[in-house]
Amino acid sequence: MNQRPLAIDLFAGCGGMSLGLEAAGFDVVAAVEIDPVHALVHEVNFPYGVTFCRDIRRLEWPEMRHAIEQRGYSTAEIDLLTGGPPCQGFSVMGKRQLDDPRNQLIFEYVRLLREIQPKYFIFENVQGLTGQRHQGMLKQLCQALGEAGYHVLPPQVLNGADYGAPQRRKRLILLGYRRDVPPVAYPAPSHGPDRKPYVTVHEAIADLEPIPVFTDIDRGIVPPEPLGTFGRSLNEHFRHCHSRQLETNFLWGHLGSQHQPAIQARFQATPPGKKEAISRLFKLDAQGLSNTLRAGTPTDKGSFTAPRPIHYQLPRCISIREAARLHTFPDWFQFHRKVWHGFREIGNAVLPLLAKKIAQEIIHTLEIQPDLLPQKTIYITQTDALWYPLGQASQYWEIPWHLVPRRRRPPSP
Missing domain, CATH: 3.90.120.10 (DNA Methylase, subunit A, domain 2)
Known part of the structure; x- marks a missing residue:
């Protein structure tokens, strides 16, 4: 193959999901992250793609497509869209906020899915979204994904430890595939009772x-x-x-x-x-x-x-x-x-190893042999940016200072 299959990562953070996708065989040609510092870290690690430091509500597919094509990629077909919208309103570790406006970003993911029409999607979130109080939201999400033109697999909560991570970390995963492409499945666990021992x-x-x-x-x-x-x-x-x-x-x-x-x-x-x-x-x-x-x-x-x-x-x-x-x-x-x-x-990142094992299922479904995919050498030269404080990172992205949240340092104990 002259070109790897193409993926776009929404709510990308520093790049945990992006890393897993690349390890499976994808090129992450675009990523969206609103935090200026995290977006810059993603840019340093994945300089071949386009990183948008932007509120996703103000981002449209035509602009993304043009930027991707400027990097030399054909956007006639995007193979995969991934994303984990902010989840604080659903987290089981904190106060659940049904009216948290960040929860509505879930449907911005659906909007871009509808516009881009990739072959497959991966939606990732906290397991709290499966809780009884949020069943209506999850059902509404699955319905919206289906109306966007996709078969949606039943939600599953996957524990990273069952896939080779030395950490207990449970995440809700939703997989879907366009109606004109072969179906995909969730990866089978590799570690645990009657399987490989957990990594300590x-x-x-x-x-x-x-x-x-x-x-x-x-x-x-x-x-x-x-x-x-x-x-x-x-x-x-x-x-x-x-x-x-x-x-x-x-x-x-x-x-x-x-x-x-x-x-x-x-x-x-x-x-x-x-x-x-x-x-x-x-x-x-x-x-x-x-x-x-x-x-x-x-x-x-x-x-x-x-x-x-x-x-x-x-x-x-x-x-x-x-x-x-x-x-x-x-x-x-x-x-x-x-x-x-x-x-x-x-702490915000998807486990890269879990992301890889999910994305591998799509690679196998596409009948792609990872060993035959092109690989290039990427020179990480922008390391000075890894020291940038919030203000300097915002200047890098040309974000007006009055739009940058100020850090309120907590009182010393």
Whole structure:
């Protein structure tokens, strides 16, 4: 094939879904993300596609199509549309808000699906959308997807741990296919009882344990040698991605927080698999799964940092890179160089490995052989942008300053 199948990722964040799509064999030719910092991180990691830092309600398909064609891609047929609209109003981890205006963005996804008419779609959201209080919303969504011209598979809640992630993370997935193309199915679980054993936290991050974390500035580290089993397996899982070349061979993101001695003592005394009594932070169990990594609140909601797990052996919270491993990002994927932004990007992201396994079902249905797809070398040269604060990232996207949400720093405890 001269061209990979084409995918568009809506509500893309830093690129967890995009990464999984590329690993399956797609080119992510367009992505939409409203947060200027996260959109810039996506742009750094996927420079071959078009990233729109835009409110999706103000974006139309003709503009997207023109921008994609300017990059040299034919848009006669888009193979896949994906997206996970903001889900805070449905999350089981927070207060459910039926009238949250962000929930209406679900139907902006449907609008663009109707306009673009891709062969397949993947809709991703929190499992809370399947709750009794939201059955009407889910039914209305499935009806709208069907009216857009698609067969819609019954919703399924997939747990990332069942697909090779060292983390319990349940997400609602909706798959659909256009009426003139072959049907697709959900991927079968690969891990769990009577299958492969779950991937443990220790397998995922033990090779990083001897390397001290940075607590001020991310200076990059020499990759661990030898690379752990899980790190090597991620390289294999993502081998169909385009090759990324960085300016240096450093591994970035081994950055964490400085804890006072009294806090370190409390962390050390907390048994693995339990919450520390005062901070209520969960301490990882080396031989278990990570709890669900969360994103914290955005700038306009107070900029509260999500509760980060405590390392199973060391008296500190995990680093950005350790969180990325638990989230199945390969080590070459780049995040913002600040702890708050980096953890928000990971906590908001779709598990790339789960996204890949879902997208692989579509690749197989299209009768595409991933080993025969073209691969190119992508030079990641825009790494200075990974340090940009919100204001500078907004300037990059030419967003007027008065439209940028201000960060309200929470009071110190």
